Amino acid sequence: xxxxxxAALLLVLVxxxxxxLSPVRNHLNVIATPFYWVTDLPKRFMNWSxxxxxxxxxxxxxxxxxxxxxxxxxxxxxxxxxLAAENMRLRQLLNSAEMIQDRVLVAELIGVSPDPQRHTVVxxxxxxxxVYVGQPLLDAFGLMGQVVEVSLDxxxxxxxxxxxxxxxxxxxxxxxxxxxxxxxDLYAMRLRHxxxxxxxxxxxxxxxxxxxxxxxxxxxxxxxxxIVRDPGxxxxxxxxxxxxxxxxxxxxxxxxxxxNGEH
Numbered sequence: 001x002x003x004x005x006x007a008a009l010l011l012v013l014v015x016x017x018x019x020x021l022s023p024v025r026n027h028l029n030v031i032a033t034p035f036y037w038v039t040d041l042p043k044r045f046m047n048w049s050x051x052x053x054x055x056x057x058x059x060x061x062x063x064x065x066x067x068x069x070x071x072x073x074x075x076x077x078x079x080x081x082x083l084a085a086e087n088m089r090l091r092q093l094l095n096s097a098e099m100i101q102d103r104v105l106v107a108e109l110i111g112v113s114p115d116p117q118r119h120t121v122v123x124x125x126x127x128x129x130x131v132y133v134g135q136p137l138l139d140a141f142g143l144m145g146q147v148v149e150v151s152l153d154x155x156x157x158x159x160x161x162x163x164x165x166x167x168x169x170x171x172x173x174x175x176x177x178x179x180x181x182x183x184x185d186l187y188a189m190r191l192r193h194x195x196x197x198x199x200x201x202x203x204x205x206x207x208x209x210x211x212x213x214x215x216x217x218x219x220x221x222x223x224x225x226x227i228v229r230d231p232g233x234x235x236x237x238x239x240x241x242x243x244x245x246x247x248x249x250x251x252x253x254x255x256x257x258x259x260n261g262e263h
Contacts, residue, residue: 103255103256104253104254104255104256105125105129105130105131105253105254105256106251106252106253106254107123107124107125107137107251107252107253107254108123108124108250108251108252109121109122109123109124109249109250109251109252110122110123110124110154111154117163117184118162119145119158119159119161119162119163119165119182119184119186119246120148120156120157120158120159120162121145121156121157121159122154122155122156122157123137123154123155123157123252123254124153124154125153125154125155125254126150126151126152126153126154126155127150127151127152128152128153129254130256131147131150131155131254132147132150133147133148133149133150134146134147134214135147135155135254135255135256135257136214136215136216136219136254136255136257137157137252137253137254137255138219138244138252138253138255139244139245139249139251139252139253140249141220141243141244141245141249142219142220142221142222142242142243142244143160143167143208143215143219143220143221143243143244144157144159144160144244144246144249144252145157145158145159145160145161145162145165146158146165146214146215147254159182159186159246160180160182160189160221160242160244160246161182161183161184161185161186161187161188161189161242161246162182162184163181163182163183163184164182165181165182166179166180166181166182166192167179167180167181167208167212167214167215167221168180168208168209168210168211168212168215169191169206169207169208169209169221169222170206170207170208170209171199171200171204171205171206172204172205172206172207173201173204173205174199176198176199176200177209177211178191178192178193178194178198178200178206178238179191179192179193180192180206180221180222180240186242186246186247187241187242187246188225188239188240188241188242189222189239189240189241189242190237190238190239190240191206191238191240193235194235194236194238195234195235195236196229196230196231196233196234196235196236198236200224200227200236200238201224201227202224202225202226202227203223203224204223204224205220205222205223205243206220206221206222206223206224206240207219207220207221208221215257216255216257220243220244221240221242221243222240222241222242222243223240223241223243224238224239224240224241225239225240225241226238226239227239
């Protein structure tokens with residue numbers, strides 16, 4: 001009985017003092033809270049540093065991935081731009097083919113002479129495609145040259161701008177005939193033996209005349225760029241600009257002229 005009484009008394013005292021000390025304990029908790037927060041700062045800082053390090057690494061990885069993706073998209077855009085330009089050139093070529101009365105064969109340039117003094121290109125058509133020596137070659141803008149060598153699956157074409165090449169032309173405006181010869185410049189040709197009195201003007205279009213039965217008549221060849229008439233010289237110096245894009249055209253037309261008896 002005595003033990004029970006003491007236990008009961010202890011419980012009463014605990015409840016009383018608990019209620020009495022509650023404000024003090026609450027006050028101490030308020031005072032101790034900043035202390036606990038300060039003492040927890042190192043741990044918080046370590047956790048924050050770990051999070052920042054992880055986030056920085058993730059950002060570096062993401063940045064590298066984005067750079068690679070951007071590079072891939074840029075390459076795709078460049079490819080699309082090249083395809084769009086090539087499609088435009090092909091449409092121009094096909095439009096030119098529709099205006100040509102002779103049979104034509106579309107070919108592709110696969111090689112260019114490394115010798116700057118030799119203006120020749122290689123196309124991917126040969127005797128298997130009935131290509132023959134002397135066959136005219138055109139792009140979408142004008143006459144480029146003629147085939148000089150033929151193999152089974154490719155051919156060599158001598159461009160009209162080569163210094164050894166010459167072709168008969170006429171002024172489209174009045175029919176005056178002349179000979180256009182290459183001077184070894186992809187952007188210029190020269191008219192041979194043009195009299196000072198000939199009716200020729202800057203901007204005149206020169207077309208193939210058909211003389212010599214090598215090139216069909218009426219194909220654009222060049223445009224007159226400059227005329228120099230020296231009274232002390234028997235002939236004027238006439239520089240013309242080729243209509244064909246000698247160093248840019250990739251797809252071209254091989255013309256099967258009726259001049260060649262086999263074709």
